[in-house]
Amino acid sequence: MAKRIQFSAHGGPEVLQYQDFTPQDPADGEVQVENQAIGINFIDTYVRSGLYAPPSLPSGLGTEAAGIIVKTGSGVKGLKMGDRVVYAQSALGAYSQIHNVLQDKVALLPDAISFEQAAASFLKGLTVYYLLRQTYEIRPNEIFLFHAAAGGVGRIACQWAKALGAKMIGTVGTAEKAELARQAGAWETINYREENVPERVAALTGGKKVSVVYDSVGKSTWEASLDSLHRRGLMVSFGNSSGPVTGVNLGILNLKGSLFVTRPALNGYVTNREELALASNELFSMIASGAIKIDVPASQKFPLAEATRAHQALESRQTQGSLLLIP
Structure with a gap:
């Protein structure tokens, strides 16, 4: 037994x-x-x-x-x-x-x-592997946005990004979590409860915004993620911690700059x-x-x-x- x-x-x-x-x-x-x-x-x-x-x-x-x-x-x-x-x-x-x-x-x-x-x-690390190395290959000095940076996947992503020489902007919900993300290797953090995420991303990138956003939060961050991307940027939606993204009008991708969206999973x-x-x-x-x-x-x-x-x-x-x- x-x-x-x-x-x-x-x-x-x-x-x-x-x-x-x-x-x-x-x-x-x-x-x-x-x-x-x-x-x-x-x-x-x-x-x-x-x-x-x-x-x-x-x-x-x-x-x-x-x-x-x-x-x-x-x-x-x-x-x-x-x-x-x-x-x-x-x-x-x-x-x-x-x-x-x-x-x-x-x-x-x-x-x-x-x-x-x-x-x-293992699961979190393999997830970060396919996100940063295969879904979109992060390059040295590249600035990108990663939601929930103090979570299990997020903290591994902070460390992996630093090892790659990239600049990860991590979103967090508290000052304590911001410190944890920075200690793990995040280049910058954004407290989404107190700051406007797309505005901060624009400020941190000199107005250029980012090529890729990794979003495991889902419903509550969908619009902010799209608004953080520059023209023809890639939105990587890989989780639903705030609820699933539903009822999406594909025309929004056109309006916000001919954006790309993918919904990957490890099994793919x-x-x-x-x-x-x-x-x-x-x-x-x-x-x-x-x-x-x-x-x-x-x-x-x-x-x-x-x-x-x-x-x-x-x-x-x-x-x-x-x-x-x-x-």
């Missing part, structure tokens, strides 16, 4: 249930991982609430964790029992002591990186083992070199049984960086 989190109805954090289950043996091409640390991501709240509905209910939750392979299915190559691994694109159910994962979704974890570092950074960029290896190796190199530092405060580590409390903390917007569940 093992423990996992399940939910039988969509709703708030209170729908999450801590339950016993009997793990099944891994199927062909799968490995069974004994999780040591589990990543909590904002997309998990979308699945729980029903915005991104799972195939059926009851359902497990979570797609990211780090741990040790304890069993392998037939046909598995390049992975064995005892290997330290991390994954971020599993089937739902990573909020669990034991989870079966397709071998193509698993990356070997270097000894220099702890399970907690890996679980706190990391689709096989080769792409996962390329992305994870670059991320691990950044962490191992110290260019990206991953440190989860004790107050943001929760026992697996307290997933409800962890989700309440995440949605309170009072957390800083990554949150973890510890089995």
Whole structure:
């Protein structure tokens, strides 16, 4: 027997249930991982609430964790029992002591990186990788705008941007979060509660504005993001923390300067083992070199049984960086 989190109805954090289950043996091409640390991501709240509905209910939750392979299915190559691994694109159910994962979704974890570092950074780090390196390749000295700069993804983006020699303008909601973003490597910050974002972007760029905006907030920042772009700029909408962007009149892209918009996701960029290896190796190199530092405060580590409390903390917007569940 093992423990996992399940939910039988969509709703708030209170729908999450801590339950016993009997793990099944891994199927062909799968490995069974004994999780040591589990990543909590904002997309998990979308699945729980029903915005991104799972195939059926009851359902497990979570797609990211780090741990040790304890069993392998037939046909598995390049992975064995005892290997330290991390994954971020599993089937739902990573909020669990034991989870079966397709071998193509698993990356070997270097000894220099702890399970907690890996679980706190893998999905977020791979997200920053595809955003800054593939959706739009950020160049040295380039100025760009990144919303929610003090969040889990945002703080990794601050550090990665600095390592690339770029100038990231990060939006935040408090002075404390502004300081955190600057410490992580943001070139400048904008407090969206007190400042007009497009006006500040224009001031910081000498009126030129930016080529690209990365926006995980969604509904509440849509207009401000478009207004921060210069002619033929790219709006990268990759999240909905304030609600989804709906009812968009495409004519607005014309009026604001023949703008481009994309709605990317990791699953569109990391689709096989080769792409996962390329992305994870670059991320691990950044962490191992110290260019990206991953440190989860004790107050943001929760026992697996307290997933409800962890989700309440995440949605309170009072957390800083990554949150973890510890089995």
